[in-house]
Amino acid sequence: MGRQAEQLDFDSPAEAFSVSMVEVPPPVCEPRDSVICLPLTQPNPSEPGARAALTAPRCPWMAWTKQQLPEEAGVPQSHREWRCLDWDSAQLLGLTLSEHSFPAPEAAQCPWRLHGLPEPSQLQKFQQDGFLVLEGFLSAEECVAMQQRIGEIVAEMDVPLHCRTEFSTQEEEQLRAQGSTDYFLSSGDKIRFFFEKGVFDKKGNFLVPPEKSVNKIGHALHAHDPVFKSITHSPKVQTLARSLGLQMPVVVQSMYIFKQPHFGGEVSPHQDASFLYTEPLGRVLGVWIAVEDATLENGCLWFIPGSHTSGVSRRMVRAPVGSVPGTSFLGSEPARDNSLFVPTPVQRGALVLIHGEVVHKSKLNLSDHSRQAYTFHLMEASGTTWSPENWLQPTAELPFPPLYT
Numbered sequence: 001m002g003r004q005a006e007q008l009d010f011d012s013p014a015e016a017f018s019v020s021m022v023e024v025p026p027p028v029c030e031p032r033d034s035v036i037c038l039p040l041t042q043p044n045p046s047e048p049g050a051r052a053a054l055t056a057p058r059c060p061w062m063a064w065t066k067q068q069l070p071e072e073a074g075v076p077q078s079h080r081e082w083r084c085l086d087w088d089s090a091q092l093l094g095l096t097l098s099e100h101s102f103p104a105p106e107a108a109q110c111p112w113r114l115h116g117l118p119e120p121s122q123l124q125k126f127q128q129d130g131f132l133v134l135e136g137f138l139s140a141e142e143c144v145a146m147q148q149r150i151g152e153i154v155a156e157m158d159v160p161l162h163c164r165t166e167f168s169t170q171e172e173e174q175l176r177a178q179g180s181t182d183y184f185l186s187s188g189d190k191i192r193f194f195f196e197k198g199v200f201d202k203k204g205n206f207l208v209p210p211e212k213s214v215n216k217i218g219h220a221l222h223a224h225d226p227v228f229k230s231i232t233h234s235p236k237v238q239t240l241a242r243s244l245g246l247q248m249p250v251v252v253q254s255m256y257i258f259k260q261p262h263f264g265g266e267v268s269p270h271q272d273a274s275f276l277y278t279e280p281l282g283r284v285l286g287v288w289i290a291v292e293d294a295t296l297e298n299g300c301l302w303f304i305p306g307s308h309t310s311g312v313s314r315r316m317v318r319a320p321v322g323s324v325p326g327t328s329f330l331g332s333e334p335a336r337d338n339s340l341f342v343p344t345p346v347q348r349g350a351l352v353l354i355h356g357e358v359v360h361k362s363k364l365n366l367s368d369h370s371r372q373a374y375t376f377h378l379m380e381a382s383g384t385t386w387s388p389e390n391w392l393q394p395t396a397e398l399p400f401p402p403l404y405t
Contacts, residue, residue: 130308130358264365284356
C-alpha cells in the first residue's frame with residue numbers, strides 16, 4: 001500500500017513547491033552512485049541535501065508529475081504515470097509540472113535523472129589528484145553525433161594556403177612560418193584545422209587521405225557549431241560545473257583531437273595553465289571527453305597525481321606583433337620522473353576533469369585505431385584575471401561565453 005505525501009517544511013529552495021496529497025508507491029530502489037536529482041530551479045547541487053540516494057523517501061530536490069507523458073517521449077508504458085522530471089526535460093516535452101510530491105522513485109533507471117556526476121568522495125579525490133574520470137558521462141549516441149558532425153566539417157575543410165604552398169627560398173619559408181603563426185594566433189574565435197607533420201608533399205598535396213591528416217580542429221567549435229555547442233552547454237555539463245562550485249564559468253576554448261592511427265602525435269608533459277594562465281591560479285578546468293575508447297595502445301592520457309599543487313613551471317606568452325614565432329616561453333619544463341605518471345585508459349563517453357596545473361601527457365598512437373576526443377576549457381570568471389599575455393584572447397566577435405545558459 002502506498003503512502004501519502006505530506007506537506008513538509010524543507011530548509012531549502014524546494015520549500016516553495018506546492019505538494020499535492022496523492023498516493024505514491026513505497027521505495028523499491030537501491031542507492032546508486034553518481035546520481036543527482038535536479039530541482040526545478042536547479043540550485044547548486046553541492047548545497048546540503050541536493051545529493052540524495054534513490055531510496056530517499058522525501059527528496060526535496062525531486063519533482064514528479066502525474067500527467068501522462070506522450071507516446072513519442074519513448075517512456076515505457078509502465079512508467080507513464082509517475083515520472084521523475086528535471087526542468088529541462090519537462091520543457092522539452094512541453095509538460096507543466098502542476099502536481100508535485102517527494103516520494104521515493106519507483107524505478108532505478110529513471111531516464112530523467114543525470115547519471116555520471118561526481119559523488120562527494122570523487123570530488124575529494126579530484127582535489128587530491130588534480131584529475132577525475134567520470135565513466136559513462138555521455139552516451140554512445142552523443143559520441144556518434146560528434147563523430148558524424150566532425151566528419152562533415154573535415155569533408156568541407158578549406159586547407160590553409162600556408163600548408164599547400166611550395167616554398168623554395170628563405171624569404172618564402174619565413175612567410176610560411178608567419179602564415180602559420182598568424183593562423184594559430186587568430187584561431188581562438190574560429191574553427192580552424194591543424195595537421196600532423198609530413199602529411200603534405202612539397203606542392204601541398206595530401207600524402208594521406210585528408211581525414212587522416214588532421215591533428216586537431218580548434219578553437220571555437222563550442223561557439224560556432226550547433227552539435228558541439230549543445231554538448232558543451234548541456235544541462236549535464238552545467239550541473240557538473242555547479243557540483244564543482246563554479247559560480248561564473250566561461251568557455252575559453254575547445255578542440256577536437258584526432259590522435260590518428262600509426263602517427264598521432266605525442267603530447268609531451270605539460271600543464272594547461274602554462275598556455276591558459278590566470279591570476280590567481282587554480283581557475284582553469286579542462287573537460288576532456290572520450291569520443292572513442294582511449295587505451296594504452298592508442299595514446300590515452302597519463303597524469304602525475306597531486307602535481308597540481310606546486311604552481312606552474314613555465315608559461316607560453318605572445319611575442320610582439322609580427323614576430324616569428326609568435327610565442328615564446330618563460331621558464332622551462334623540469335625533467336619529470338616517468339615512474340610518477342599514471343595511465344588513464346577510459347571508454348567512449350567518459351569525461352575526464354583536468355585541473356589546470358596537473359601535469360599530464362599522452363604517447364604516440366602506434367595502433368590501428370584513432371583516439372578521438374572533444375575537449376574544452378572552463379575558467380571561473382568570478383574574481384579572476386585572464387592574462388593579456390596568453391596566446392588565446394577573447395575578441396569583440398567572441399567574448400568568452402558563459403557556460404550557464
